Amino acid sequence: MQFEYKIQGGDFANAGTASSNVKKVLKQINVDAKIIKRIVVALYEAEINVCAHAFLGKVMVNITPEKIEIDVIDKGPGIQNIDLAMEEGFSTASPAVREMGFGAGMGLPNIKRNTDEMQIESEVNKGTSLRFVNYLISSI
Amino acid sequence: MTQKAFHHALKVDNDLCYGCTHCMTVCPTEAIRVRNGKAIIYEHKCIDCGMCFKVCPVQAIKVEQDDFSTIFNYKHRVALYPSTLPGQFDSEFSIKQIIACLHELGFTDVFEVEHGADFLVDDVKEYMKEHSDTKPLISSFCPAIVRLIQVKFPSLVQNIITRKPPLDVSALYYRKKLEDQGVDPKDIGIFYITPCAAKIAAVKSPVGEEHSSVDGVINIDLIYNRVLLLLKNHTPLDTEKIEEPTLRHTSIRWSLTNGEADRFDGRCLAIDEVHNAIDFLERLETDQITNVDFVEIRACDESCAGGILNVSNRFITVERMKKRARRHKEFLTQNPVQNPLLEYSDYLKEKCRVIEIEPRSMMKMDEDTNIALNKLEKAQKMLSYLPGIDCGVCGAPTCQALSEDIVQKNARLTDCVFMRSQMEDTGSLTHIKSIQIMKDIWGDYSINKVEEDLDNDK
Structure with a gap:
């Protein structure tokens, strides 16, 4: 099952559409609540990242009975130093974004913590592609 | 299981x-x-x-509800009334008069439910300290909200505070008090006067415990009618022996919005009305709302003052209850009395724990993820055929609900009036069959009365 969502840079008010729809689907296919929580937290964080930093983005979701694969691709400034961006507390968010309560520098580390696999590629002044995978069957 | x-x-x-x-x-x-x-x-x-x-x-x-006469099956007939009951009556009637009326109706003992809140406020404070890593803790007060979380937000079940609400605490106390006085447990009947349906369901089928401590439930509107009749007829009432309730003034407001949230430390929120509750819980589940310590959530607008069985306007009830709380504060300053329930704190601490609350998701299309995914894909395909205007003529509230009902074999695509028109147009459905489907959903009556009129016109 596949879905696609658009994200407009700076539109925090409408961020969260993808994560709330994905959450509903995962509940409907009887995925464990703890696994759902990890996925939606990661996806919401990714949506906010695009809002905060990029001009335009899209979320592509592919769900199979085994796993969920999510690609978040944006057009924007890109990330100068990915290693640095993965450190907790590092942020390039503008003061305006921080005033809205975002931009604490927890985004990417939080996504990594809540996903089973994560890859990120970025080109400065072009954009960023984030891909993450979560397995839907509890390993315990 | x-x-x-x-x-x-x-x-x-x-x-x-x-x-x-x-x-x-x-x-x-x-x-x-x-x-x-x-x-x-x-x-x-x-x-x-x-x-x-x-x-x-x-x-x-x-x-x-239980038949009122069942109270007479017991020698000791205890009425547990919520603070919203006095809130139904104009302030010309005193709390003592209302209690006297409940005695007049046949109750041997009358006790305000919110006495239990005096105990809970301290017990929950302790609980919050012990569970400071769970954020936010969600109050277990409103049974409709507990059920809502179970069916729709299973990942938040672990956030619900596993302590019984004031009703159960007061029932436990009163039963124990009578037993300690030597009363045979078989002779004790504890009846709750309820402002809502969810409390009835909670008493008859409690969540996270084996048996309820309450024996029966009587709806507040019935009591309201009988009490008001006594008051209006100026029935002689013996209010001399009646004592003012001894609960803290803040507990009178416990069942109102912010009644709990105002009493705890940290970042505490109060949400009322069920759609607000759903919206809030959605956001909570995605971590869009963080760093909250405690949330009080009630299904009714204006919390229990808006309980569906209440008679009085909910805003008037809120105002009366707040005024009564203020009067009660003055009373307590002049008459420092102790809530007798607090003497049983050790006993109640033991008894007020709720066994684990289980999630029971209503959203899953199937237990098996494979099958569920398959069904969901089919449902989405069905949905793409439907008009998306949620007219309800199919007998389901939304097109999405119909698409899921179709996949679960509880409905058919031809239940949609738009689909039927198209199929009649292409000749794949006869007009007679189409009318029959309408009758299946809306009953013979709804169609026949039109047919009769048409026949008369001829």
Whole structure:
């Protein structure tokens, strides 16, 4: 099952559409609540990242009975130093974004913590592609 | 493990129901459908919030209660009344008069439920310290909200505080007090006067415990009528021996919005009304709302003052209850009395724990993820055929609900009036068959009366 969502840079008010729809689907296919929580937290964080930093983005979701694969691709400034961006507390968010309560520098580390696999590629002044995978069957 | 069936306090009276869809449209969990001209309730989806009861134009939604005469099966007949009961009456009537009326109606003992809140406020403070890593902790006060979280937000079940609400605490105390006085447990009947349906369901089929400590439930509207009749007829009442309730003044406001949230430290929020609750819980589940310590959530607008069985306007009730709390504060300053329930704190600490609350998701299309995904894909395909205007003529509240019902074999695509028109147009459905489907959903009556009129016109 596949879905696609658009994200407009700076539109925090409408961020969260993808994560709330994905959450509903995962509940409907009887995925464990703890696994759902990890996925939606990661996806919401990714949506906010695009809002905060990029001009335009899209979320592509592919769900199979085994796993969920999510690609978040944006057009924007890109990330100068990915290693640095993965450190907790590092942020390039503008003061305006921080005033809205975002931009604490927890985004990417939080996504990594809540996903089973994560890859990120970025080109400065072009954009960023984030891909993450979560397995839907509890390993315990 | 097999889940036992959940008891619901709300039932449809088929003699009165004419399938008007008001209840179906307003139900927050999409638990209602219309079949054969009558509303039916999907029991696994119903949370007993009572929204259907409120909007029904012909009082076809019944709230089950125990027959009043059952109180006389017991030698000791205890009325546990909520603070919202005095809130139903004009302030010309005193709390002592209302209590005297309850005695006059046949209760041997009368006790205000919110006495239990005096105990809980300290017990929950302790609980919050012990569970400081769980954020936010969600109050277990409103049974409709506990059920809502179970069916729709299973990942938040672990956030619900596993302590019984004031009703159970007061019932436990009163039973124990009478037993300590040497009363035979068989002779004790504890009756709750309820402002809502969810409390009835909670008493009849408690969540996270084996048996309820309450023996029966009587609806507040019935008590209101009988008490007001006594008051209006100037029935001589012996108020001399009646004592003022001894609960803290802040506990009188416990069942109002912010009644709990105001009493705890940290970042505490209060949410009322079921759609607000759903919106808030959605955000909480995605971590869009963080760093909150405690949330009080109630299904009714204005919390228990808006309970569906209340008679008085909810805003008036709130004002009366707040005024009474202020008067009670003055009373307590002049008469420092101790809430007798607090003497049983050690006993109650032990007894007020709730066994684990289980999630029971109503959202899953199938236990098996493979099959569920398959069904969901089919449902989405069905949805793409449907008009998306949620007209309800199919007997389901939304096109999405119909698409899921089709996949679960509880409905057919031809239930949609738009689909039928198209199929009649292409010749794949006869007009007679189309009318028959309409009758299956809305009953013979709804169609026949039009046919009769047409016949008369000829």
